[in-house]
Amino acid sequence: MLKVRVKAKDIRFSIPVPYSALNLVSLIITSKRINRLINKAIEKDGSSKFLFPEIERKDLKILLQGLSKHSGLILVETKLKDGTEVVVKL
Template identity: 35%
Template sequence: MIKINIQTDNKRKFTIPVPYSFLRVFISLLSSKFLWRQANKWLNRQSEKTAAWPVSLDPSMIKHYLNPIIKELQHQKGLVLVDVKLQDGTKVTIKL
């Protein structure tokens, strides 16, 4: 599970847990053929106005590359991905 911690300057702390199953669902949606057909239609319409888009996007490639990454992240418990402190005192931490 990925944990997103947000702590504001006035000591309010929010923790958002994100299960790996949500990531898998997001990858499935991102790699759906319907979404990519719509994206290709939009890119083709935009390419008429600007330079042509060189390749058609392939949704199976996304799923093929992102699924092993998610599986490997499950084995790296405790790894801190992001640890940022902003000038206004807000601190954001993303941890596996």
């Protein structure tokens, strides 16, 4: 399970993200229809020449399997000058 912790001045909260939700998001991201919709939305703006790349489902599946094997690993740990902290942990 991916855990996102955010600490601000008087607000602290944690968001647990199960691997099943990550798998569902990977299915959506790798969909050709969704990819076309994203690229059309980017082209409508006209200011960006960036196109969302097509991602293979099998590549993301390997990544997600690797993430589940390394639980406890800290992916992101950020502390700002104003005291805000963000931690993303497996």
